[in-house]
Amino acid sequence: MAVSTRRLQKELTDIKRDGTPVGIELLSADDFATWYLSVEVLGNTVYEGEKFALKFRFDSQYPISAPAVQFVVDGQYQAPIHPHVYSNGHICASILSTEWSPVLSVVSVCVTIQSMLASCKKKERPPDNDRYVSRAPENPKKTQWDFHDDDV
Amino acid sequence: MGNSASSGRGHHEETVDFGYLTPQGIYTGPRDWNQAIVTQLIVERRLAPFYRPLEDYEESWDDEQILAARKEPPEVDGGEPSRAESASSSLTRGHAKRPSAVKEPGRNPEAAIYRGAIECPICFLYYPPNINRSRCCDQAICTECFVQIKRADPTTTHLVSEPAACPYCVQENFGVVYTPPPWRAGLGSEGATPPSWPDSPKATSDAGTNPSNAMKRRRKSFGHNDPEVVSVDHIHPDWEAKLAAVRAAVQRRANRRIIMRQVGDRLIPVGVTSGRVHALPTEEGGSEAPEGNGDRGSRRARRRQQNQELSQFLGNMGLGGQDLEELMVMEAMRLSLLEHEEQQRRQQEEEAKKQREQAAAAAAEGNGARSSDSPAASSESGPTTEPAPSESSESTAQPAHDAASTPPSRTSLSSHVPHSSSPSLLSPIPSGPSADHSPGRRSGRSSPSSHSDVEAAVQTTAPTASAVTSRSSEREASDQLAETTLTSAATTEGDSGPPTLPPLLTGSIPTMAESFEPQATDQTSTRPSLADPPSFASSASSSSYNVLPSSPESSVSSKPLLDVVIPSTSAVEEDPSTPAAA
Numbered sequence: 004m005a006v007s008t009r010r011l012q013k014e015l016t017d018i019k020r021d022g023t024p025v026g027i028e029l030l031s032a033d034d035f036a037t038w039y040l041s042v043e044v045l046g047n048t049v050y051e052g053e054k055f056a057l058k059f060r061f062d063s064q065y066p067i068s069a070p071a072v073q074f075v076v077d078g079q080y081q082a083p084i085h086p087h088v089y090s091n092g093h094i095c096a097s098i099l100s101t102e103w104s105p106v107l108s109v110v111s112v113c114v115t116i117q118s119m120l121a122s123c124k125k126k127e128r129p130p131d132n133d134r135y136v137s138r139a140p141e142n143p144k145k146t147q148w149d150f151h152d153d154d155v
Numbered sequence: 156m157g158n159s160a161s162s163g164r165g166h167h168e169e170t171v172d173f174g175y176l177t178p179q180g181i182y183t184g185p186r187d188w189n190q191a192i193v194t195q196l197i198v199e200r201r202l203a204p205f206y207r208p209l210e211d212y213e214e215s216w217d218d219e220q221i222l223a224a225r226k227e228p229p230e231v232d233g234g235e236p237s238r239a240e241s242a243s244s245s246l247t248r249g250h251a252k253r254p255s256a257v258k259e260p261g262r263n264p265e266a267a268i269y270r271g272a273i274e275c276p277i278c279f280l281y282y283p284p285n286i287n288r289s290r291c292c293d294q295a296i297c298t299e300c301f302v303q304i305k306r307a308d309p310t311t312t313h314l315v316s317e318p319a320a321c322p323y324c325v326q327e328n329f330g331v332v333y334t335p336p337p338w339r340a341g342l343g344s345e346g347a348t349p350p351s352w353p354d355s356p357k358a359t360s361d362a363g364t365n366p367s368n369a370m371k372r373r374r375k376s377f378g379h380n381d382p383e384v385v386s387v388d389h390i391h392p393d394w395e396a397k398l399a400a401v402r403a404a405v406q407r408r409a410n411r412r413i414i415m416r417q418v419g420d421r422l423i424p425v426g427v428t429s430g431r432v433h434a435l436p437t438e439e440g441g442s443e444a445p446e447g448n449g450d451r452g453s454r455r456a457r458r459r460q461q462n463q464e465l466s467q468f469l470g471n472m473g474l475g476g477q478d479l480e481e482l483m484v485m486e487a488m489r490l491s492l493l494e495h496e497e498q499q500r501r502q503q504e505e506e507a508k509k510q511r512e513q514a515a516a517a518a519a520e521g522n523g524a525r526s527s528d529s530p531a532a533s534s535e536s537g538p539t540t541e542p543a544p545s546e547s548s549e550s551t552a553q554p555a556h557d558a559a560s561t562p563p564s565r566t567s568l569s570s571h572v573p574h575s576s577s578p579s580l581l582s583p584i585p586s587g588p589s590a591d592h593s594p595g596r597r598s599g600r601s602s603p604s605s606h607s608d609v610e611a612a613v614q615t616t617a618p619t620a621s622a623v624t625s626r627s628s629e630r631e632a633s634d635q636l637a638e639t640t641l642t643s644a645a646t647t648e649g650d651s652g653p654p655t656l657p658p659l660l661t662g663s664i665p666t667m668a669e670s671f672e673p674q675a676t677d678q679t680s681t682r683p684s685l686a687d688p689p690s691f692a693s694s695a696s697s698s699s700y701n702v703l704p705s706s707p708e709s710s711v712s713s714k715p716l717l718d719v720v721i722p723s724t725s726a727v728e729e730d731p732s733t734p735a736a737a
Contacts, residue, residue, distance in 0.1 A: 006181050006278055013279040064184050066277060067303045101307065104322040105277040105300065147312060 007065035011035045014108050027113045036061060039075065040113050044120045056080040057116065058092075059109055060142070069103035071144045072112055084126040087119065091136045093143040095129065100148050170341040171197050172285070173268050174204025180229030181208070181278055181299045188302040188390045198342050200335035202385050203287045203298045208280035209272055218266035226280065264340070275300055277322065287331035290377040290384045292324040301331055305391045308468075309401045316398045319387040328379035330386035393464070400465045413484075423495055424488045 015032055023029060023040075030039035038059040044050040056075035062068055074082040074092035082088050087095040098107065098115055107115075129135070140146060169176055176194045178186070196202035209224040216224070272281040275297040286295045306316045321329040377384045388394060414426040 005183055009181075010279055064182070064303075067182070067184075067300070102320075102325070104320075104325065105304070106322045147310070 005035075005063040006067075007061050007063050008035045010066050011038075011061060011109075014110070018110065023110060024114055024117075026117055027110065030056060038109060040109065042113055042117050042120070044117060046121070048121050049123055049126050050083055050120050053083065054080075055083050055120075057113060059112070066105040066107070069099055069144065070109070070112070071142050072099050072116075073143050083120055084128060085120060085123050086125075086127055086129055089129055089132050089136055089139065091139055093135070093139060093146065095148050097148070100144070171200070171204040171343065172336060172338075172340050173265055174206040174283075176204065176342075178205050178229075178299050178302070179207050179226060181226070181280065182303055184303075186302075187305070189392055192390050192392070193298075193302060196385055196390070197298070200339075200343070201333055201383070202301075202331070203282075203285060203333050203335075205298050206268075206282050208275070208278070208282055208297065208299075209269060210280065212269065212272040212274070212281040214271075218263045221266040221269045222263070224281075268336075283336075285334065285336045287333045287385075289321050289323055290330040290332050290379065290381070291321050291326040292376065294321075294323040296322075296331060301387075302390060304329060304387055306387065306394050309398045311401065311405050314398075314402050314405060316394055328386060328388075330377070330379050330384040330389070332377055332381075332383050333385070396465055397468060400469055404469055413488075418495065421495070423492055425492065426488065427484050 011032075012035070018029055018032075026043040026045045028041045030041050032038040038061075040057050040059070041054055042057055043054050056079075058073055058075050060071040062071075073094060074080070074088060076082050076090070076092045082090055082092040089095070094116065096116065096119065098104075098112070135146075174197070176197055177190070193202065197204045207225045207228060209221065210226060211224055212221075268283040268285075269281070271284040273284050273286050273295050274281050275286065275295060277296060277300040280297070282295075282297050286297060287301055288294065289296060304319050304322065306319050309316050318328045320327050379386055410428070412428045413424050414428060415422045416425045417423075
């Protein structure tokens with residue numbers, strides 16, 4: 004059994020036993036390759052009333068290697084309009100690439116992204132959104148991110 | 156060996172404090188840490204051994220339950236166990252004895268070690284309480300997870316290698332500290348306190364929790380240079396070599412230059428410098444110099460293995476030593492050169508034909524009596540068309556002779572000279588990558604090496620010039636002179652040292668590779684017109700004019716292709732600094 008399976012089994016057990024933090028729900032975890040969770044930003048924020056879905060993809064080296072995390076963009080869900088979120092759902096967040104730590108988990112990533120949204124003051128796309136989206140790889144882990152600002 | 160209860164494990168029985176020297180199969184990826192170093196650290200009790208983890212753990216469990224919860228051992232050590240095992244056996248020879256105390260009836264020490272088990276926060280499995288602790292924030296981490304943590308590999312766009320950060324507190328230079336249990340078993344346990352689990356279960360649980368209690372008391376954090384600390388870099392000592400290799404490969408790409416030759420009013424690319432930076436000089440040193448004596452053999456073999464690993468690493472990044480892109484450029488150039496020669500021959504034939512017709516017309520006009528136009532035609536076409544076939548046939552054959560006969564030539568080198576200089580050789584690409592690491596070859600790069608050779612030839616004026624002039628008497632067309640220079644350059648390479656010289660010859664357009672690529676695939680009869688892209692032609696020509704007037708190569712390359720060059724060759728001989736490019 005790959006380490007990712009074992010880890011995810013335990014994470015799933017914890018989620019089912021302890022539940023998820025407020026605003027975060029497990030949508031589906033049918034296997035140990037792809038999970039979906041929803042994220043809402045509660046309280047008085049620019050995303051009030053919106054609900055987003057995060058797609059997690061795990062390779063067999065999870066948690067040593069980071070999961071591929073992106074917002075779902077389909078008929079039901081849209082990517083939040085945020086300076087670090089591209090319209091194809093890709094997220095520019097250091098913890099998803101260079102600053103990933105194997106101690107992080109699916110739930111902790113959701114919480115981080117939730118707080119990233121919560122601290123946003125102005126809804127806008129990244130300045131290079133069109134350029135990036137037009138040639139972005141399918142898997143955001145294949146992008147080499149350049150982290151510009153830590154304010155948001 | 157003597158390990159009482161681990162019955163199923165027929166092979167690789169060396170243990171330390173009931174843990175193992177090799178991973179227990181939690182991770183399935185490549186083992187890119189240095190297993191020999193890890194083994195040594197485990198034997199020295201500076202790193203926790205690889206314990207078989209428990210899938211789960213409850214304080215109330217008895218021995219049977221604990222043993223049942225152990226993760227299945229890896230079926231086959233699979234992957235690359237040979238290296239690990241040989242490393243461990245060589246390291247630990249001499250003290251592979253177990254104290255007989257372990258075999259005492261009663262308590263099962265293999266279960267007792269798990270009392271007070273600790274969950275590793277990364278793999279979520281349970282380990283004996285003598286687990287590694289992060290040096291900075293005192294968090295538990297099992298050895299299996301620890302060896303997975305390393306610096307991020309450098310990439311072509313990110314040419315630095317930051318030290319791995321602690322997964323818990325993100326402090327740089329992650330390292331762990333290990334406090335071994337107060338007893339010893341397995342390797343390195345002679346004369347040490349034998350495991351002390353006397354008969355009573357109570358004492359057992361005390362002994363089991365002891366180490367963890369001892370460690371919980373530790374609150375100070377260690378600096379990453381403290382001798383107790385085992386750092387990520389410590390068990391991945393190759394990170395610097397990796398970084399250097401990637402940097403060198405990137406540098407080499409950036410240094411690559413196209414070598415141009417002027418033919419008449421056109422610039423023909425004749426080669427590409429490899430731009431080698433020689434970050435891995437051992438690769439070439441091995442087969443070249445007579446330094447290899449018996450005592451250095453093993454070290455060299457190890458270095459070679461390391462180089463292989465590195466080049467595999469580079470290959471995975473698309474930076475392999477044998478550069479496919481380079482080869483494609485070469486092939487495109489070769490084709491364009493052939494095409495150019497072909498075109499020139501056609502031109503001459505056409506001219507000859509025209510002249511023949513003119514002569515015929517003149518003859519017909521002149522007296523009308525002589526109907527045969529053949530004498531005029533033969534006298535005209537003779538000298539003009541003769542060099543053309545000689546280019547294609549002789550230039551392939553003759554330089555090879557030269558290589559063997561030129562005085563300074565090294566026999567080991569001359570064998571691959573014909574490859575590199577022969578324009579009719581059609582197979583540089585297939586012969587490439589596989590040959591790259593054959594130890595017998597000097598560099599193993601049949602075609603790109605020749606072009607760094609050209610570069611070297613330009614720098615080492617004296618030997619090249621003499622080689623050129625020695626050849627000049629039998630030469631008809633200056634094209635052959637160029638070929639000769641290629642050849643002699645290769646033969647003098649040994650004298651001129653590694654071709655790490657600055658690329659003087661060349662137009663500095665590294666991106667030219669793209670402009671050639673289509674021609675490599677599209678090698679139909681359409682004219683390659685390599686000199687047409689104005690940007691590269693102009694910059695390349697200016698640089699070759701400005702920089703090269705003193706080199707014999709420039710005198711060659713600036714000559715019109717079909718001139719007879721005897722006079723100017725003597726100029727080269729007598730005064731190499733003559734700006735023959737004028």
